[in-house]
Amino acid sequence: MNHFDYQDGVLFAEGVSIPRIAADVGTPFYCYSTATIERHYTVLAESLAAAGLKATICFACKANPNLAVIRTLSRLGAGADVVSEGELRRALAAGVPAERIVFSGVGKTRDELAFAIESGIMQINVESEPELLMLSELATAAGREIEVAIRVNPDVDANTHAKITTGKKENKFGIEWTRVREVYAIARALPGLVPVAVACHIGSQLTEIGPFREAFLRLRDLVQVLRSDGTDIRRLDLGGGLGVPYDGETPPSPAAYAGAIAETLGDLGCSVLVEPGRLLVGNAGLLVSSVVRVKTGATRTFVVVDAAMNDLMRPALYDAYHAIHPVTEPSAEVEAVPVDIVGPVCETGDTFARQRPLPPVQAGDLLVFATAGAYGAAMASTYNSRPLVPEVMVNGNRFAVVRVRPSYEEMIAFDRLPDWQSDTKTGQ
Numbered sequence: 001m002n003h004f005d006y007q008d009g010v011l012f013a014e015g016v017s018i019p020r021i022a023a024d025v026g027t028p029f030y031c032y033s034t035a036t037i038e039r040h041y042t043v044l045a046e047s048l049a050a051a052g053l054k055a056t057i058c059f060a061c062k063a064n065p066n067l068a069v070i071r072t073l074s075r076l077g078a079g080a081d082v083v084s085e086g087e088l089r090r091a092l093a094a095g096v097p098a099e100r101i102v103f104s105g106v107g108k109t110r111d112e113l114a115f116a117i118e119s120g121i122m123q124i125n126v127e128s129e130p131e132l133l134m135l136s137e138l139a140t141a142a143g144r145e146i147e148v149a150i151r152v153n154p155d156v157d158a159n160t161h162a163k164i165t166t167g168k169k170e171n172k173f174g175i176e177w178t179r180v181r182e183v184y185a186i187a188r189a190l191p192g193l194v195p196v197a198v199a200c201h202i203g204s205q206l207t208e209i210g211p212f213r214e215a216f217l218r219l220r221d222l223v224q225v226l227r228s229d230g231t232d233i234r235r236l237d238l239g240g241g242l243g244v245p246y247d248g249e250t251p252p253s254p255a256a257y258a259g260a261i262a263e264t265l266g267d268l269g270c271s272v273l274v275e276p277g278r279l280l281v282g283n284a285g286l287l288v289s290s291v292v293r294v295k296t297g298a299t300r301t302f303v304v305v306d307a308a309m310n311d312l313m314r315p316a317l318y319d320a321y322h323a324i325h326p327v328t329e330p331s332a333e334v335e336a337v338p339v340d341i342v343g344p345v346c347e348t349g350d351t352f353a354r355q356r357p358l359p360p361v362q363a364g365d366l367l368v369f370a371t372a373g374a375y376g377a378a379m380a381s382t383y384n385s386r387p388l389v390p391e392v393m394v395n396g397n398r399f400a401v402v403r404v405r406p407s408y409e410e411m412i413a414f415d416r417l418p419d420w421q422s423d424t425k426t427g428q
C-alpha cells in the first residue's frame, strides 16, 4: 500500500498512525499521502522526459479537486485539466498558472467559456461545431485570439467499464472521425480562434497499452492530413486514462505509456500534454471508516460501517472493487471469514463488498478502503442527509485537515422555508 503501511501492527499513512487521525477528526474521513502523490507525478514526468518527449502533465482535477491536492501537484510543475468553471476556479485558487490549464467537456456553457477566455488559460478543447461558433463569438467580443484543440473521437474501444469509456463513436465525446477535417477548416476560418492542437481521450482505468497505441496511430495520420490542409498542429493533448491496480490488475507502467507515445507520435515535432487523474492520486488516498456493528442475517454476516455509498460511490455505481483492510494488522493465525461490508444508507446498493474474507471485527474497529484517492471524495454526495466527510492530508510525520466536516447546521443552511404570503414569486 505504498506510503500506507503497517508499523508495529498499526496502519500508518507516512509517519502518522491512522488511529491518531481518527481520534482527531472522527470517522469516516479521507486520508491522502503527499509522498505518494509526489512519487506518481515524478515517475510520470521522468518517464515522459526519458522517452524524449516535451510534455506537460495537466492533472485531471475531477479525480480529486481538493485544493491541497491540486497545490501539491502544481508545486511540482503540474498544470490542470478542468471540466467546469468550478474546477477552473479551484485550479486557479490552488495556484496553477492559467497558462498551464486546459478546459475539456462537451457542455461548456457561454458563461464558462467567457470565464475561461477572461482567465487566459492555455487551451480550450472544443467538442462540437456549435461550441466552436460560440467560442469564436466570445473571443472576438473580448478582442482575444484563443488557442484551441478540437477533441476528436477516434472510435477506439478502450476495453474498460462501459460507463467510463469515451472514445467510441456512440459516445457523446469529441468530433466524429469523418468530420474532423471539415471542423478544423471551419476553425481556421473563424475569427478569434487559433487551432493549434488535437485532443483525444478514449476512457478511464485502461489496463492495456493496445487501445492507447491504436488511438495514437490514428492521431498520427490525422496530424499529417491536417497539416497538409494548412492547420499548424503544434500540440497533442492525449487525455488521461492510465489505470491503477485495484484488484490485481497490471496496467501499463508510465514508462511503457511514455514509450508508446514516443514511438507513435514522437517524430511529429509536437509538444505533448497528458491529463492523468487516477494515476496520480488513485492509490494516494484511503477512506477510513469505523465498524458501527456486526449484524447476523439469515444467510450471511453484515459488517455495518459508518461510511456509505454517498461517501464512496464507485462500488455502487460501477461494481468497483476496493481492497478493505483492518487498521490493526491481522495476525497470521486469525482466519478471515466472508462477510458483506455495507453502509447505513437505505439502499441494498450501499454495499462495498459481498462475501469478502475479513478477519473478525467488532463495533468501533477501524477499516480502510484502499485506492480511494481518485473519484472518491470527488463524487461524494449528501444523500440520506449525511454531511460530506473531512479530508486529511499527511506529509511526513504531520497531518492537516484539508477539508473540514460541515456541521449539521451548515448542511441544512442552504434550504429555505418560504412564507407563502410574502417572499414568493408568481409567474406563467
Ligand SMILES: Cc1ncc(COP(=O)(O)O)c(C=O)c1O
Residues within 6 Å of the ligand: 060, 063, 081, 104, 105, 166, 201, 203, 204, 205, 239, 240, 241, 242, 275, 276, 277, 278, 279, 374
Ligand atoms: C477529458 C478527460 N481527461 C482526463 C481524464 C482523466 O482520466 P483518468 O483519471 O482516467 O486519468 C478524463 C476522465 O476520464 C477525461 O474525461
Ligand SMILES: N[C@@H](CCCC[NH3+])C(=O)O
Residues within 6 Å of the ligand: 062, 164, 204, 205, 314, 374, 375, 379
Ligand atoms: N468516475 C470514474 C472515472 C470517470 C473518469 C471521468 N472522465 C471512476 O471512478 O472510475
